[in-house]
Amino acid sequence: MPAALQASDVTMQFGGLTAVSQLNLTVDERSIFGIIGPNGAGKTTVFNMLTGVYKPTAGRITALGHDLRGKRPFEVAAIGMTRTFQNIRLFKDLTVLQNLKIALDNSALAPKTGVVANVFRLPSFLRNEDAKVEKALSLLELVGLKERHDYAARNLPYGDQRRLEIARALATGAKILLLDEPAAGMTSLETEQLMSTIRTIRDSFGVTIILIEHDMQLVMELCERIAVLDYGKKICEGPPAEVQCDPKVLEAYLGCKKEG
Amino acid sequence: MPRSFPIIWIAAFLVVIGVELFIIDNLDPYVVAIIIYAGINIILASSLNLINGFAGQFSMGHAGFMAVGAYSGAVVTMAFRDNYPAIFNEPALQPFVFIAAIFAGGLCSAAAGVIVGLPTLRLRGDYLAVVTLGFGEIIRVILLNLESVGGARGLTNIPGITSFFWVYGFVLICLFVITRLVDSPLGRSFLSVREDEIAAEAVGVNTTRSKVTAFALGAFFAGMAGALFAHYLRVLSPAIFDIQKSFEIIIMVVLGGMGSISGSVVAAVFLTIIREALRPLQQITGTDYRMVIYSLVLIVLMLTRPRGLFGTKEITDYLPERWKARFGVRRVSPKES
Numbered sequence: 001m002p003a004a005l006q007a008s009d010v011t012m013q014f015g016g017l018t019a020v021s022q023l024n025l026t027v028d029e030r031s032i033f034g035i036i037g038p039n040g041a042g043k044t045t046v047f048n049m050l051t052g053v054y055k056p057t058a059g060r061i062t063a064l065g066h067d068l069r070g071k072r073p074f075e076v077a078a079i080g081m082t083r084t085f086q087n088i089r090l091f092k093d094l095t096v097l098q099n100l101k102i103a104l105d106n107s108a109l110a111p112k113t114g115v116v117a118n119v120f121r122l123p124s125f126l127r128n129e130d131a132k133v134e135k136a137l138s139l140l141e142l143v144g145l146k147e148r149h150d151y152a153a154r155n156l157p158y159g160d161q162r163r164l165e166i167a168r169a170l171a172t173g174a175k176i177l178l179l180d181e182p183a184a185g186m187t188s189l190e191t192e193q194l195m196s197t198i199r200t201i202r203d204s205f206g207v208t209i210i211l212i213e214h215d216m217q218l219v220m221e222l223c224e225r226i227a228v229l230d231y232g233k234k235i236c237e238g239p240p241a242e243v244q245c246d247p248k249v250l251e252a253y254l255g256c257k258k259e260g
Numbered sequence: 261m262p263r264s265f266p267i268i269w270i271a272a273f274l275v276v277i278g279v280e281l282f283i284i285d286n287l288d289p290y291v292v293a294i295i296i297y298a299g300i301n302i303i304l305a306s307s308l309n310l311i312n313g314f315a316g317q318f319s320m321g322h323a324g325f326m327a328v329g330a331y332s333g334a335v336v337t338m339a340f341r342d343n344y345p346a347i348f349n350e351p352a353l354q355p356f357v358f359i360a361a362i363f364a365g366g367l368c369s370a371a372a373g374v375i376v377g378l379p380t381l382r383l384r385g386d387y388l389a390v391v392t393l394g395f396g397e398i399i400r401v402i403l404l405n406l407e408s409v410g411g412a413r414g415l416t417n418i419p420g421i422t423s424f425f426w427v428y429g430f431v432l433i434c435l436f437v438i439t440r441l442v443d444s445p446l447g448r449s450f451l452s453v454r455e456d457e458i459a460a461e462a463v464g465v466n467t468t469r470s471k472v473t474a475f476a477l478g479a480f481f482a483g484m485a486g487a488l489f490a491h492y493l494r495v496l497s498p499a500i501f502d503i504q505k506s507f508e509i510i511i512m513v514v515l516g517g518m519g520s521i522s523g524s525v526v527a528a529v530f531l532t533i534i535r536e537a538l539r540p541l542q543q544i545t546g547t548d549y550r551m552v553i554y555s556l557v558l559i560v561l562m563l564t565r566p567r568g569l570f571g572t573k574e575i576t577d578y579l580p581e582r583w584k585a586r587f588g589v590r591r592v593s594p595k596e597s
Binding site for chain 2: 051053072073074077078082083085089090091092093094098101102103105106107112113115118119120121125168169171172
């Protein structure tokens, strides 16, 4: 299988602090890849580098055949890689539908129309708007928010806000989806639903999914490969069963020194 | 009729023509002056709302943009009058010169908007406010020292072409473009920048371009308003475009509701009228209490409606559902849970 995302020797330094050090990652197309690690291990920093929020101090990242060097977040989104945020970032005062429309406006999923067509509401603009609404509603149906499309995003319950953020990321037409703690703050029932949603997204959209998560049940059941970070270094990578038994992982999480 | 047909706008335009032809000449010139200033204020307030309310970039230099438009518009018509009097004095051609002058004012101002917009993009909130305030002052001081436009004496003898028709014609153009842009990808990108810049970038919005466009568009219409103003007042002096003027426009936007064009229109008309309406009071009491009452009205309004008269809603949101479709209302306002 070809790699959707490749990071080679990526390092991120903030002054004297090395947040991520010589990280190598290869994520296969259409796979679900997990990044785990104790707090402060550098997981979100990795996401920030992948999406162009931070410029890596060293190393090279390629996604979907594009070199990401010097690309700003909106350019990374245009290439087809989008993220969600650990602390949800929605357009809070806008409706659920508008949240998706903004993503669709900038996505390859919907054609662009010129300013003149927009101001005079020419048929091309109206057709395009209708198509966006339809597309948005179908994405909302997928995450179970169709009925609430005219709510202000800030009025949604927490779990729904997380789902909306995922739908919005999909609406950019992303081929790689980076989910930063998608299950944080969810009940076990909601987590259960989320897992099936993530699988559906991967299967029906052919999307590669990379997720950061502390819910081990989710990570172990969902991910095909897992990378473990500790103090900015990758200490282990492999399928869930392998990672679970790795002594280095146990040490990172539990802090006990292996005897002998 | 296609649902995109702008019937309301055409009707409004016909009303403007009707008023110009049959009503305006019968009104007291003082009343006409208030109506014209209200129109100019509508353009100023709704264009500032584009920057402050929709794109969420708090600009305090709108009088500066207005000044650029006013001076450059006036310079264009005066140059025409002095160099090509034959064209300028021909009644059939003069409107075209005037339209060109107004657009020139708008474009010069938009260029100033880009120049201010670009370096200030890294700034947010209070810092941006301070820089734009500084920009407004710089414009004023430059004009004060520019002898070619009269310096501190100001620019005089500007042809008085602006009439009710011109002002409200451009009010309609401005409102038409702004209300429709707001409900298009460009307008939504403004909203996304206001709501959360990081999220906006993450879903593919080029926030730099959005912000500069907002500044340029807002400045463009402010420049047009300035040019209309110049050709009505017939004299310009840098002192007109001071911080006070910027604040007047900000007050209109805040009072009407940041992010509501209807709010800007209502507030602009209301605030223009109230200052004049309070004049008789001065004659009765013998003291000028106008600003005291004006300020009290503002305080009471902001206490009772902290998000402005309209919040982020538009007048059309209050229409019955079946009317919305007929009037081509596309906008949906969020439902409260």
